Amino acid sequence: MTEVISPGASRTDAPGVERRTDRAAALRARFRQTRQYQVAAAVPAAGGLYLLAHARRLSVDIGLAPIVLGALSLLAVAVLFSWINWRCPACRRRLPLRWNPDPCAGCGFVLLRRH
Numbered sequence: 670m671t672e673v674i675s676p677g678a679s680r681t682d683a684p685g686v687e688r689r690t691d692r693a694a695a696l697r698a699r700f701r702q703t704r705q706y707q708v709a710a711a712v713p714a715a716g717g718l719y720l721l722a723h724a725r726r727l728s729v730d731i732g733l734a735p736i737v738l739g740a741l742s743l744l745a746v747a748v749l750f751s752w753i754n755w756r757c758p759a760c761r762r763r764l765p766l767r768w769n770p771d772p773c774a775g776c777g778f779v780l781l782r783r784h
């Protein structure tokens with residue numbers, strides 16, 4: 670399920686702690702999904718690294734060029750996807766490449782706090 674949360678969505682609602690808590694909880698839920706996507710991005714990355722590691726053996730029949738091109742394509746997909754995906758759900762700033770980048774260096778949003 671994809672949930673779109675605009676930064677100003679709560680502005681017209683009655684202000685209150687509970688409303689802000691709801692939004693924070695929704696953003697944290699989105700970050701958990703972001704981490705799951707990041708795990709999925711490891712699949713093409715692993716495939717690309719496997720191809721590079723075994724390029725010589727795999728290239729016996731079809732030559733080295735398609736193996737290397739395929740490997741670089743897989744790695745490019747993983748890097749591009751990660752570049753798009755690995756961002757703070759609150760301010761969309763890129764996060765450092767750590768499994769637990771808490772809190773966001775851009776806006777200070779706590780990404781993983783249990784509530």
Ligand SMILES: [Zn+2]
Pocket residue numbers: 757758759760761762773774775776777778
């Ligand atoms: Zn942020």
